Amino acid sequence: MGVIQNPGDDFTIDQDWSAYTGEDHAIWRALFERQSKLLPGRACAEYLAGLQDLGVAAEGIPDFARLSDIMERATGWRIVAVPGLVPDDVFFAHLAARRFPATNWIRSPAQMDYLQEPDVFHDVFGHVPILMNPVFADYLQAYGRGGLKALSLGALPKLARLYWYTVEFGLIATPEGLRIYGAGIVSSHGESVYSLESPKPKRIAFDLLRIMRTQYRIDAFQDAYFVIENFDQLFDATGPDFTPYYARLKSMPDIAPGAGVDGDRLI
Numbered sequence: 001m002g003v004i005q006n007p008g009d010d011f012t013i014d015q016d017w018s019a020y021t022g023e024d025h026a027i028w029r030a031l032f033e034r035q036s037k038l039l040p041g042r043a044c045a046e047y048l049a050g051l052q053d054l055g056v057a058a059e060g061i062p063d064f065a066r067l068s069d070i071m072e073r074a075t076g077w078r079i080v081a082v083p084g085l086v087p088d089d090v091f092f093a094h095l096a097a098r099r100f101p102a103t104n105w106i107r108s109p110a111q112m113d114y115l116q117e118p119d120v121f122h123d124v125f126g127h128v129p130i131l132m133n134p135v136f137a138d139y140l141q142a143y144g145r146g147g148l149k150a151l152s153l154g155a156l157p158k159l160a161r162l163y164w165y166t167v168e169f170g171l172i173a174t175p176e177g178l179r180i181y182g183a184g185i186v187s188s189h190g191e192s193v194y195s196l197e198s199p200k201p202k203r204i205a206f207d208l209l210r211i212m213r214t215q216y217r218i219d220a221f222q223d224a225y226f227v228i229e230n231f232d233q234l235f236d237a238t239g240p241d242f243t244p245y246y247a248r249l250k251s252m253p254d255i256a257p258g259a260g261v262d263g264d265r266l267i
Ligand code: PHE
Pocket: 139, 142, 143, 145, 146, 147, 149, 150, 162, 238, 239, 240, 241, 242, 243
């Protein structure tokens, strides 16, 4: 990418689409083709439908403005470009306004399989298709509002686990079988297979307080995944005011990433 820009108060920048090189677009296409072969039968129907409806994304790194026009018609969400991770309060304020902050840079050819920080492929290929689904779209907006509240209550570490185990690493049990909806999984070649097929991780039925007690790792495939039955379940379970939950969680011990506890229903 070209010139570094100074972000504004909301940390948004211009995507500067014309600055992407042929190599940048080729990396996107290679990642896109690899994942779109792998995901039928693995990603949930809602994600795959969103990906299909965002057809322009197959050609190369998408122009956020074009993609946003399609999303806006479907669910009222838009994508805004940011230079990388943004402060929590800024991130939540964007979500609460139905704006998804997406990094504008793309990984190098040496990073096809592994990245610690989100790039444009993770942010757009991973997060955007599922935002074409109306229920998930409402869930992520509600999460943004809830994030601002959690910040004021000092409860962000608990709420961040909910994002991790749903938005990033969520699985869904469908009549056809277990499927992926989490962005961290659908954008990862290795984890798309591991999360569904490896005998190593635990797959535990969704339980809100259990999730908010569970630590996670950012440096390797997950040791535990939480499985929802449908997006209404997720939306309804997170509807109530979390203030009393945060109070209860203060006296409940954290759970290590791969540990089991009484009451876990394994899928
Ligand atoms: N209902 C939650 C609260 O009161 C907000 C929220 C919604 C949090 C959806 C996460 C997901 O804090």
